Amino acid sequence: MEELRKTYNPKEVEGKIYKLWEKSGFFNPDKLPKRHKKPFSMVLPPPNVTGTLHMGHALTVTIEDIIIRYQRMLGRKTLWIPGTDHASIATETKFLKESGVRKSDYGEKRQEFIDLVNDFALKNKDAILKQLRSLGASLDWSRLAFTLDKKRINAVEEAFIKMHPKKGEGIIYIGLGKVVNWDVKNQTAVDDQEVEYEVCKDKLYTFRYSKDFPISISTTRPETKVGDTAVAVNPRDKRYRQYIGKKYENIKFVGVNLSIEIIGDPSIDMQFGTGAVGITPYHSKVDEEIADRHGLRKIQVINGVDRMNHNAGILEGLKVDEAKERVVEWLRSNELLEKEPEEIEHNKPKSQRSGGKIEYLPHRNQFFVSVSKPIPERKTKTLKELLSDAVKSGKIKIFPKRFEKVYLNWVKNLRDWSISRQIWYGHRFPVWYVPPAPTGDDLDYIVSRTKPGQGYEQFKDTLDTWFSSGLWTFSTLGWPGKTKDLKKYHPTYVLETGYDIIFFWVARMILMSQFLLGEIPFKTVYLHGLVRDEQRRKMSKSLGNVIDPLDMTAKYGTDALRFALIFNTAPGADSTISEEKIKGMRNFANKVWNATRFVLQNTKSKTQNPKYKTSSKDKTNLQKLKKLVKEITRDLESFRFHRAAERLYHFFWHYYADKVIEDYKKGLVSKALLFKFHETLIKLLHPFMPFITEEIYQKLPIKNKKTCLMVENWPK
RNA sequence: GGGCGACUAGCUCAGCGAUUAGAGCGUCCGCCUUACACGCGGAAGGCCUCAGGUUUGAAUCCUGAGUCGCCCACCA
Numbered sequence: 001m002e003e004l005r006k007t008y009n010p011k012e013v014e015g016k017i018y019k020l021w022e023k024s025g026f027f028n029p030d031k032l033p034k035r036h037k038k039p040f041s042m043v044l045p046p047p048n049v050t051g052t053l054h055m056g057h058a059l060t061v062t063i064e065d066i067i068i069r070y071q072r073m074l075g076r077k078t079l080w081i082p083g084t085d086h087a088s089i090a091t092e093t094k095f096l097k098e099s100g101v102r103k104s105d106y107g108e109k110r111q112e113f114i115d116l117v118n119d120f121a122l123k124n125k126d127a128i129l130k131q132l133r134s135l136g137a138s139l140d141w142s143r144l145a146f147t148l149d150k151k152r153i154n155a156v157e158e159a160f161i162k163m164h165p166k167k168g169e170g171i172i173y174i175g176l177g178k179v180v181n182w183d184v185k186n187q188t189a190v191d192d193q194e195v196e197y198e199v200c201k202d203k204l205y206t207f208r209y210s211k212d213f214p215i216s217i218s219t220t221r222p223e224t225k226v227g228d229t230a231v232a233v234n235p236r237d238k239r240y241r242q243y244i245g246k247k248y249e250n251i252k253f254v255g256v257n258l259s260i261e262i263i264g265d266p267s268i269d270m271q272f273g274t275g276a277v278g279i280t281p282y283h284s285k286v287d288e289e290i291a292d293r294h295g296l297r298k299i300q301v302i303n304g305v306d307r308m309n310h311n312a313g314i315l316e317g318l319k320v321d322e323a324k325e326r327v328v329e330w331l332r333s334n335e336l337l338e339k340e341p342e343e344i345e346h347n348k349p350k351s352q353r354s355g356g357k358i359e360y361l362p363h364r365n366q367f368f369v370s371v372s373k374p375i376p377e378r379k380t381k382t383l384k385e386l387l388s389d390a391v392k393s394g395k396i397k398i399f400p401k402r403f404e405k406v407y408l409n410w411v412k413n414l415r416d417w418s419i420s421r422q423i424w425y426g427h428r429f430p431v432w433y434v435p436p437a438p439t440g441d442d443l444d445y446i447v448s449r450t451k452p453g454q455g456y457e458q459f460k461d462t463l464d465t466w467f468s469s470g471l472w473t474f475s476t477l478g479w480p481g482k483t484k485d486l487k488k489y490h491p492t493y494v495l496e497t498g499y500d501i502i503f504f505w506v507a508r509m510i511l512m513s514q515f516l517l518g519e520i521p522f523k524t525v526y527l528h529g530l531v532r533d534e535q536r537r538k539m540s541k542s543l544g545n546v547i548d549p550l551d552m553t554a555k556y557g558t559d560a561l562r563f564a565l566i567f568n569t570a571p572g573a574d575s576t577i578s579e580e581k582i583k584g585m586r587n588f589a590n591k592v593w594n595a596t597r598f599v600l601q602n603t604k605s606k607t608q609n610p611k612y613k614t615s616s617k618d619k620t621n622l623q624k625l626k627k628l629v630k631e632i633t634r635d636l637e638s639f640r641f642h643r644a645a646e647r648l649y650h651f652f653w654h655y656y657a658d659k660v661i662e663d664y665k666k667g668l669v670s671k672a673l674l675f676k677f678h679e680t681l682i683k684l685l686h687p688f689m690p691f692i693t694e695e696i697y698q699k700l701p702i703k704n705k706k707t708c709l710m711v712e713n714w715p716k
Numbered sequence: 717g718g719g720c721g722a723c724u725a726g727c728u729c730a731g732c733g734a735u736u737a738g739a740g741c742g743u744c745c746g747c748c749u750u751a752c753a754c755g756c757g758g759a760a761g762g763c764c765u766c767a768g769g770u771u772u773g774a775a776u777c778c779u780g781a782g783u784c785g786c787c788c789a790c791c792a
Contacts, residue, residue, distance in 0.1 A: 004751090008752095008754085217792080220791095269791065273792065274790060277791090278792075284792080286791085286792075287792080300787065347782095347790065349790095379791040402720065404787080405719075406719080406787070411720065413788070517791095534728065535727090564740090565779090568728075568739070569730090570731095573721085573722090574785095574786090575728090578741080580728095580742085581740060583741085583754075584739095586754060588740095589757090591751090594747085594751040594754095594755095595752080597752075598750080601750095602751090643730080644731070646730065649739080
C-alpha cells in the first residue's frame, strides 16, 4: 500500500474524486443502486448569471450538499437539480454597467442587444457551473436547467396562459393607468419588493394652493401638486369638518387650473403637518387608493423621463427637481407659503437594482397578478389565501419557525404583483396586439403562444424574472409535460435558501405551485442567513472585504471551506467567515488525514490475524461512538447542521484522536475498535467533508466496500 | 407605525431547563514524544446586558428595562 503524504493536499485529490463521483453516475437518482427507493428531491436555488459565486452561494451549496449526501447514504433516491437564473433585470443592468454599451444605440436592434447580453450571461454561467463542481456539489448534471432555456420558456408561456387565457379572464390583468414604481434610471417598472427606502432629510413645505383656498397643506413634493384633485382631511377633524364635500374650481396654481374637492378619509393623520393632505392620485400609491375610494379624477404631470408633462402648465418640460424649485419660488412670490420649510426625516424610494430614483406614475399597459381575485378552480380562494393556507395549515413548515410569522405578515399586506418589465433580456409575454403601440384606454390584445395573424406584434415588455423562478420546482421536472419526474419528485422535500429571498422567491414558488398544480412546491423551507466578514460587515466589492470562495478552496481545500461555513452557523442567523477560520478547518482536515495515516500504518501489516482481545475500554468507547451516531443523525434530521459539525469536530479531535488513539498506543483498546471508530467517523464526516473522506475511504481496507463512500450506508 | 432578532472568554459565535458553561481564532508557558508543528502537553481568561419572577434547579422559561441590528409598511 502506498504511503500517505504527511499533510493532506486537497489539490491532488479533489479533481480526481469529483471525476470518480461523476463516473459512478450516482448523482443521477436513476442510476443509484437498488436499495435507493424512496425519492428525495431538492432544487438548487439557481444562481444569477450576473457574475460568479460568492460566499453566500458557497454556504447554500454546502448546506444542500450535506442534506443530499446524508439522504443518499440513508438510502433515499436522491435528486438535486442544478440550474442558473437569467435574472433579466439584474443581468441587463450589470451588463450595461460592465460593458459600457448604451442601450439607446440599439433602438431598433433589440435582438442584437439581447445577443450581447446572452454572451455575457453564458460566460458567467459556465464559470458558475465550474464553481459548483469545485465545491463538491453532488448535483444531477443530466437535469441541468436554465430559467431562459427552451423548456423553461415553454413552461413560462404555459403558466402565463393558464393564469390569463384571454383578455379579461384569469388572475392576470392589465392595469390601465394603475400607478407603478417607475425606475427612472433603468426605465422600467419594478415591483413593490424591488423598492428600497433611504432615510434622508427633506424639506416639508406648508402652503395654500391660492389665497382663497381655505385649507393649507404640507408636502415634500410641491411640484406634484399641479396634479392634485382633492384635499383629504380626517372626518373627525373639527378644524376642517365643515369643508368636506365642497368643491373649489379654477384655482390658479403655478399657471394650472386646479379643481379641488375636499374629502373626508379616516386614513388621514390629524397630527401630521396641517392635518390636510393634497391628493395626487397619479403620483402616489396611497393617494391612488384614496382617489379610488372617492372616485376622484386623476391627472398625470410627470413623465417617465423625469420631466413635467403637458398637464403641468408652465412647468412643462422642466426636470422634476427644477420644477420643484420653480413651484417654491412661485409660492414665495405669491406669499402662499405659510411658514419657512421645515427639515424633516423622510423615506425616499429608490430602486434596489439600479440605485436610481423611483417615481410613482401611471402606466398604460402593465400586467399584474391579482392576489385577491377568487379562483374558481381553487375553491374560490384567492392567491393570498392560498399563500397563507399553505403555511398556516402546516403543509409547509418554515425553519427556523419565526420566519413563518414573517411570511404570514407579508402575505397579509400583499398587493398585486407587477410583472411587466420594460427590459429586453428576459421572457416575452405571449401577448399580441396590432400596432400602433397600445396606448389607448381600451387596449385590445390576444393571448397566444404564436402570432395570431397578419399585422400582429408581440408585446415589447418582458416578465419579472421571479415569474420564471416561481415555476422552478416543477419547470425543472418537466412541467407542463406530465413527466415521471414530476410525479415522482414533486413536491420537493426541502427548499433551502437565504432568508433574504423568502418573499421574492419562496413565496412566489408557493403561489405558482398552488395555482398551477394545486399543490405545495416543497414540504419544508430551511432558511440560512447572510455570510459576513469577521467584523460582521456585509461583503462588498466597494468595501474590499470580499473573500472569494474559489481562492479559499484553492488555498485550503474545499472541505476546509465547507466546514468553516457550517461551523458555528446557526439556522437563519447571519454568520461570519474569515481566512483564519478556514485555516483552522484546514487543520482539522489534516488531523483527519493523519489519523488515517496512523490507522493505516497500524493495520496494514498484520491485519489478517488480529489478536486483539476486546479490552475493558472497548465497551465504553463503543457506547460513546453509538451515542455520537445517534446525535449526529438527530442533528441532521432536525436541520442542525452546525451542531453536527461541531460535535464531529470535537469528537474526532478531542475524543478519538486524543483519547482512543492514545489509548491504543498504550495497548488499552483493540485494533478492531480503532478501525471501527475510524470507519464510522469517516462516514459521518462525509456529508460535510466529501472529498477527503472519499479519498480516505478509497484507501481503507473495508469489507464489502462500495464503489464509493457517497453511496455507503449511513452508520447506525 | 408594526414585527423580529441579538446581547455568553480579547474577537467571531455555538449552547436554549440539570453534573466544574463550550468551539474557532487570539494570548502565555513548555515541547520536533516515530499519525499530525496544519502538531502535542499545560495555563490564563466568563456575576452568560441589567432588574424582577416561575422552578428542587435558569445563560437557558416568563415579565420589564437598556443597547445594537434586521425586516415590513410608508407619513403626505
